[in-house]
Amino acid sequence: MDEKELIQRSQAGDGEAFGVLVERYKGKVFSLAYGFTRDRAAADDLAQEVFIKAYLSLPRFQAKSEFGTWLYRVAVNHIKDFLRKNRERLKEIPLQEAGDRVLASADLGPEEERLREGQRKIVQAALARLPEKYRVILTLRDIDGLSYEDISGILKLSPGTVDSRLHRARRKLREKLTGHLGRQGGEHGL
Amino acid sequence: MDCKKAERFLLRSLDGKLDPEKKTLLQTHLEKCPSCQRKDRDYRMILSLVRPQTVPEPLPYFKERLLAKLEEKGKTAPALLWVKWAHRAVAFSLAAFLLFGAGILFFRPQEPRELSQTEKFLLQDENPLGEAGSILDQQEAEDRNMMLIFASVGDRDVSRRYRP
Numbered sequence: 001m002d003e004k005e006l007i008q009r010s011q012a013g014d015g016e017a018f019g020v021l022v023e024r025y026k027g028k029v030f031s032l033a034y035g036f037t038r039d040r041a042a043a044d045d046l047a048q049e050v051f052i053k054a055y056l057s058l059p060r061f062q063a064k065s066e067f068g069t070w071l072y073r074v075a076v077n078h079i080k081d082f083l084r085k086n087r088e089r090l091k092e093i094p095l096q097e098a099g100d101r102v103l104a105s106a107d108l109g110p111e112e113e114r115l116r117e118g119q120r121k122i123v124q125a126a127l128a129r130l131p132e133k134y135r136v137i138l139t140l141r142d143i144d145g146l147s148y149e150d151i152s153g154i155l156k157l158s159p160g161t162v163d164s165r166l167h168r169a170r171r172k173l174r175e176k177l178t179g180h181l182g183r184q185g186g187e188h189g190l
Numbered sequence: 191m192d193c194k195k196a197e198r199f200l201l202r203s204l205d206g207k208l209d210p211e212k213k214t215l216l217q218t219h220l221e222k223c224p225s226c227q228r229k230d231r232d233y234r235m236i237l238s239l240v241r242p243q244t245v246p247e248p249l250p251y252f253k254e255r256l257l258a259k260l261e262e263k264g265k266t267a268p269a270l271l272w273v274k275w276a277h278r279a280v281a282f283s284l285a286a287f288l289l290f291g292a293g294i295l296f297f298r299p300q301e302p303r304e305l306s307q308t309e310k311f312l313l314q315d316e317n318p319l320g321e322a323g324s325i326l327d328q329q330e331a332e333d334r335n336m337m338l339i340f341a342s343v344g345d346r347d348v349s350r351r352y353r354p
Contacts, residue, residue, distance in 0.1 A: 022252070034245050141205075177232075
């Protein structure tokens with residue numbers, strides 16, 4: 001069954017057809033949510049909520065854009081709401097502490113792997129401190145690897161704005177990390 | 191090329207969006223600029239760290255759990271609809287009450303007030319010329335004078351004035 005038919009049947013309330021769409025897109029939606037939360041259970045909850053919202057909004061979907069782009073837009077808007085509501089909680093771990101927690105963990109193996117994981121946590125903590133618009137665009141491009149065109153469609157921005165906002169976001173992230181990765185980054189530290 | 195432009199090219203090169211000519215220019219700048227070399231290293235390192243090493247799968251039975259929730263929502267939908275309409279009815283009643291109250295406050299009928307002399311002349315047909323005419327019509331000077339005196343004392347009730 002092609003996607004158009006699945007969408008039409010889902011719009012008419014066919015749960016089975018919607019189930020097929022869920023199977024097709026659950027990986028992408030979950031991955032997007034995971035990119036923001038880095039928590040499997042939270043990402044799973046968010047992805048479920050996104051699909052529920054999408055199902056309830058489906059009668060208003062007019063196929064002006066691709067279904068995938070529309071679904072991503074629903075997901076991004078829902079995740080933005082989640083981030084706004086949890087802003088303080090998500091920011092509470094200081095940058096260096098985020099890395100130190102990993103370094104103190106006995107579960108990780110070789111030294112280099114622990115250092116790398118520590119740096120990864122610091123970068124995630126810095127990313128969580130960025131203004132929402134920069135965080136969203138960095139996640140879509142640098143974590144999910146979406147093209148400029150897809151991002152432009154999802155965020156309803158011109159390609160030029162995507163380009164400039166992405167560059168500004170990367171600069172801001174680097175500024176936030178200056179001095180924080182040095183201790184653990186060895187010769188490549190910032 | 192200055193460092194600002196080099197950084198712009200650098201960021202674009204991370205997405206593979208830099209044409210060969212600009213790439214060569216950037217490369218030439220990087221070879222002689224330690225500050226931009228550091229930026230280049232930083233951006234590439236951050237890019238490699240920002241991506242999670244692995245993305246796990248959603249929790250088991252993702253679709254089944256979702257469809258069960260949707261079915262549950264479908265069952266409760268009429269109730270939800272009723273609640274939604276009830277909320278709207280309450281809001282509507284409140285708005286109507288406020289509008290009614292505001293209407294009473296701003297558009298209440300005014301207290302009857304005493305008419306001015308001109309309004310009396312116009313609305314109650316108390317034409318002073320008519321009265322003056324009847325005074326001037328008097329043949330007897332005494333009667334005319336008496337009527338003028340009574341009219342000038344200001345008794346508003348014309349019926350109580352002097353009549354010969």
